[in-house]
Amino acid sequence: MSEIRGRLVVQQCVSASLKLSRGEGQEPEIVEIKKGMVVFVCFLNGASEDTVEQLTKHITSIRLTEEEESGKRVSVCEAEGDVLLIPQATLGGRVKGRSMQYHANVDKVVGEGLYRSLCCKVREAVEAVSGGSVKCGVYGARQVLSMNTNGPFTHIIEV
Amino acid sequence: MSEIRGRLVVQQCVSASLKLSRGEGQEPEIVEIKKGMVVFVCFLNGASEDTVEQLTKHITSIRLTEEEESGKRVSVCEAEGDVLLIPQATLGGRVKGRSMQYHANVDKVVGEGLYRSLCCKVREAVEAVSGGSVKCGVYGARQVLSMNTNGPFTHIIEV
Numbered sequence: 001m002s003e004i005r006g007r008l009v010v011q012q013c014v015s016a017s018l019k020l021s022r023g024e025g026q027e028p029e030i031v032e033i034k035k036g037m038v039v040f041v042c043f044l045n046g047a048s049e050d051t052v053e054q055l056t057k058h059i060t061s062i063r064l065t066e067e068e069e070s071g072k073r074v075s076v077c078e079a080e081g082d083v084l085l086i087p088q089a090t091l092g093g094r095v096k097g098r099s100m101q102y103h104a105n106v107d108k109v110v111g112e113g114l115y116r117s118l119c120c121k122v123r124e125a126v127e128a129v130s131g132g133s134v135k136c137g138v139y140g141a142r143q144v145l146s147m148n149t150n151g152p153f154t155h156i157i158e159v
Numbered sequence: 160m161s162e163i164r165g166r167l168v169v170q171q172c173v174s175a176s177l178k179l180s181r182g183e184g185q186e187p188e189i190v191e192i193k194k195g196m197v198v199f200v201c202f203l204n205g206a207s208e209d210t211v212e213q214l215t216k217h218i219t220s221i222r223l224t225e226e227e228e229s230g231k232r233v234s235v236c237e238a239e240g241d242v243l244l245i246p247q248a249t250l251g252g253r254v255k256g257r258s259m260q261y262h263a264n265v266d267k268v269v270g271e272g273l274y275r276s277l278c279c280k281v282r283e284a285v286e287a288v289s290g291g292s293v294k295c296g297v298y299g300a301r302q303v304l305s306m307n308t309n310g311p312f313t314h315i316i317e318v
Contacts, residue, residue, distance in 0.1 A: 009168055009313055040313050061257050075257070090312045098220050098234070100314060145308045152304045153249045154168055154199050155259060156315060 004104075005047040006055045007091050008157040009040040010064060016084050016147035020138050028144075031135040036081030037065065038147055042091035043106040043114045052114055054159040056121040059083065064155055077130040083122060086137040086145065087115045112139040163263075164206040165214045166250050167316040168199040169223060175243050175306035179297050187303075190294040195240030196224065197306055201250035202265040202273045211273055213318040215280040218242065223314055236289040242281060245296040245304065246274045271298040 017032040039059055043051065063073040065081055076083060089111070093100035105111070116139070123134040137143050176191040198218055202210065222232040224240055235242060248270070252259035264270070275298070282293040296302050 007315070009315070040311075058254065062254060063258050073258070086311070088311070088313050090314050093314055095217060095221060095316060099222050099232070142310065145306075145311045147304075147306060149304045151301065152199075152245070152247070154247050155249050155252055156166070156168070157254060 003046075004158045005044050006051040006159045007042045007044065008055060008059070008155075009088070009091060010059070010155045010157060011038045011040075011147070012036075012065060012149060012151050012153045013038050013084075014148045014150045016145065018084060018086065018135070018137055019144040020141060031084070031137070033082035033084045033133065033135055036079075036083055036132060037076055038084045038086065038145075040086050040088035040091060041115060041118060042088050043111045044092050044104045045106055047106050047110070047114055049114075049117060051159060052117045052121060055118060055157075056125055058157050058159065059122055060125045062157070064153070066151070066153070076132065077126055080130045080132050082132045083126060083134045084137075085115075085119055085122060085134065086143065087111075087139045089140075108140065115139050162205075163317045164203050165210040165318045166201045166203065167214060167218070167314075168247070168250060169218070169314045169316060170197045170306070171195075171224060171308060171310050171312045172197050172243075173307045173309045175304065177243060177245065177294070177296055178303040179300060190243070190296075192241035192243045192292065192294055195238075195242055195291060196235055197243045197245065197304075199245050199247035199250060200274060200277060201247050202270045203251050203263045204265055206265050206269070206273055208273075208276060210318060211276045211280060214277060214316075215284055217316050217318065218281055219284045221316070223312070225310070225312070235291065236285055239289045239291050241291045242285060242293045243296075244274075244278055244281060244293065245302065246270075246298045248299075267299065274298050
């Protein structure tokens with residue numbers, strides 16, 4: 001486990017929306033995607049731009065999405081699906097007694113930089129080859145997620 | 160990784176509903192929970208009733224749920240929250256090239272038995288100490304999930 005630097009939980013969805021608070025007195029921002037996948041992201045100790053590259057490749061190329069007519073699995077790009085990337089530090093937790101401990105998580109400032117980089121790279125990769133759009137959450141903020149699935153299919157991917 | 164026998168993805172929710180198809184011509188059944196947690200479950204090679212016991216203990220006792228007033232983390236039982244258990248064979252996948260492989264997943268018949276056992280044990284454990292209710296999916300069936308979170312907080316638990 002100590003060598004894992006990036007961890008994803010990927011869930012196929014029919015639609016998903018994320019409400020982001022923007023501080024007191026401001027209306028929350030809502031980001032939405034249609035058919036595609038919700039990707040929860042966590043960076044662990046030792047994560048670097050290399051980790052970002054590997055995760056980008058996995059997110060955009062692994063065949064996780066069911067093609068509607070054939071039922072065949074294709075990548076989210078091949079399916080022209082959307083991607084919603086949500087930072088999720090809790091994925092770095094390990095059970096210790098009755099609690100979760102987060103000692104393996106990367107430093108917050110480093111994690112925020114890597115998350116922003118991942119958002120850029122996934123957006124570039126998806127928009128270069130497909131009509132899908134890529135939306136992102138806000139690192140370290142409370143986010144209200146609603147999602148609808150037609151499966152659901154949940155995958156864990158570690159690099 | 161080869162020693163992992165049970166894997167969970169746990170997501171805190173404000174509400175969740177799962178639509179279960181019951182065969183042609185029949186109305187789908189809908190199971191719903193209120194505030195509590197959605198637990199995706201996968202059994203891997205070597206899983207046994209021991210694995211079920213360990214997962215039951217983790218699901219019911221680990222402090223994963225935020226207490227509304229204090230913000231303190233408590234167990235789903237302490238929070239009197241509901242639990243929705245969803246069988247999720249895709250959690251057993253490992254990346255191989257551009258595909259996911261599922262060689263580590265337990266035999267389907269064994270997996271179904273263990274899943275049913277987990278549902279019974281978690282239900283007994285929750286209902287013995289809290290007002291929360293426990294709902295289950297159907298092993299091997301396509302299930303349409305909708306969920307709303309106020310976090311979201313996603314955890315991976317392996318035994």
